[in-house]
Amino acid sequence: MAFPKVAGDLATVELSDVKTAADVTVGLYASIQEAVAGFRSLPVDSSVPKTFIFTGNRMPFLPRDAPWSGLFTLGLQKVDGAYLAETFHTAYEKEGFRYVGLHA
DSSP states (O other): OOOOSSTTOGGGSOHHHHHHHHHHHHHHHHHHHHHHHHHHHSOTTOOSOOEEEEEEOSGGGSOOOGGGGGGHHHHHHHHHHHHHHHHHHHHHGGGTOEEEEEEO
16 A cells, blocks of 8 residues: 555655556466466366456445545556456356456
8 A cells, every 4th residue: 555645646656656556466467377277277077166266345446536545556456456357257258267356
């Protein structure tokens, strides 16, 4: 979590903090790559569900008003995760793989 140097001015969040948030997304992507490899290693007729689940929260769907400015970098991670789950679910649905982001 990173706060802007100037309260309410998101452009003052340190670039290094944004990079750290992006690194979390890279880690999620790496996990998804491993899941694809693991799913493909299972027998085609396997009854084992091929589902990748990650948890999040409602942050990407909440209003972007000033009180949330301290959570800016966390919001980036949540939006990226939701995008990856939706994209990978669509891309691999024909292979029976599911990618689910749970948002409480």
